[in-house]
Amino acid sequence: DTEVTQTPKHLVMGMTNKKSLKCEQHMGHRAMYWYKQKAKKPPELMFVYSYEKLSINESVPSRFSPECPNSSLLNLHLHALQPEDSALYLCASSQGSGLAGGGIETQYFGPGTRLLVL
Amino acid sequence: LAKTTQPISMDSYEGQEVNITCSHNNIATNDYITWYQQFPSQGPRFIIQGYKTKVTNEVASLFIPADRKSSTLSLPRVSLSDTAVYYCLVGDGRKLVFGAGTILRVKS
Numbered sequence: 001d002t003e004v005t006q007t008p009k010h011l012v013m014g015m016t017n018k019k020s021l022k023c024e025q026h027m028g029h030r031a032m033y034w035y036k037q038k039a040k041k042p043p044e045l046m047f048v049y050s051y052e053k054l055s056i057n058e059s060v061p062s063r064f065s066p067e068c069p070n071s072s073l074l075n076l077h078l079h080a081l082q083p084e085d086s087a088l089y090l091c092a093s094s095q096g097s098g099l100a101g102g103g104i105e106t107q108y109f110g111p112g113t114r115l116l117v118l
Numbered sequence: 119l120a121k122t123t124q125p126i127s128m129d130s131y132e133g134q135e136v137n138i139t140c141s142h143n144n145i146a147t148n149d150y151i152t153w154y155q156q157f158p159s160q161g162p163r164f165i166i167q168g169y170k171t172k173v174t175n176e177v178a179s180l181f182i183p184a185d186r187k188s189s190t191l192s193l194p195r196v197s198l199s200d201t202a203v204y205y206c207l208v209g210d211g212r213k214l215v216f217g218a219g220t221i222l223r224v225k226s
Contacts, residue, residue: 004161033214042205042216043162056213090161103150103169104209109161 004110006091012116015081021113023074023091030096032074033107034066037088049074050096081117088112122206122217129223136193138220140206143187148210151182151189156203156219165204166191196224 004025013019023032030051035043048056049068063085065077074091090112094105123141130136142151150169154162166173168180168189179192193200203219 042219043214044216045214048213088159092161102148102210103167104152104207104211104214106164106167107162107214109163111160114159 004091004093004108006089006110006113008113009111010114010116012118013078013081014118015083017081018077018079020078021076021089021091021115023076023093023110024072025093025108026072027093027108028071029093029108030071031094031105032068033092033094034064034074034076035090035092035109037090037112039087043090047076078115081115083117086115086117088114122208124204124206124217124220126218127221127223129225130196131225132197133195136196136200136222136224138191138193138204138206138222139188140191140217141188142206142208145186145208146210149208150210151180151186152207152209152214153178153180153191154205154207154216156205162205162216193222196222198224198226200224 007022032049034046036046037043045058046060047066052068063080067075090109092107092109094107152167153165155165156162166175166178166180168182170182173180181190201224203221205216205219
């Protein structure tokens with residue numbers, strides 16, 4: 001099973017709402033990622049979790065709060081978002097133990113959650 | 119992380135071989151070159167990774183010259199379903215930094 005699932009597929013929220021995005025993988029991966037992708041732009045890394053600990057935060061505003069409850073789950077809590085936060089939010093996972101001899105671990109991406117902030 | 123430069127878009131016809139070149143003049147000694155494919159409204163998908171010379175898998179080949187300042191992704195006999203955005207990434211470890219990507223349009 002090489003699937004990363006994300007829920008919901010679509011989300012519309014107001015600027016005062018609190019919502020959460022969920023990501024799940026059952027590949028035994030120990031690294032999980034959140035990316036943000038605006039229309040016609042490449043994905044931008046937001047957060048990296050390694051062995052359930054936050055290892056990279058790409059200076060993301062505090063209105064985005066990641067959480068990794070266990071090695072299979074990754075959440076992104078949203079609060080007081082702005083319309084410019086509307087985007088496709090992608091979750092990915094990778095093995096997490098590094099590659100013998102170097103290289104970039106293959107990341108497996110989910111289909112994303114398309115978020116619209118009104 | 120080394121910056122990558124790719125053509126914005128390319129057009130091809132079904133059955134042709136497509137070569138997409140990526141420039142990465144500032145590639146570091148430990149950096150690898152990785153390519154991802156992305157269809158609309160889907161997450162990117164890994165295609166191939168290499169360090170030097172040539173790497174081939176069931177879907178593509180990656181050619182890397184000795185100076186490693188560029189690389190070429192080769193897609194043999196493309197089909198309509200290969201229409202997608204192709205990203206070249208350079209780095210090591212776990213951090214992926216996507217460049218602008220190349221939009222490949224395959225026509226019948």
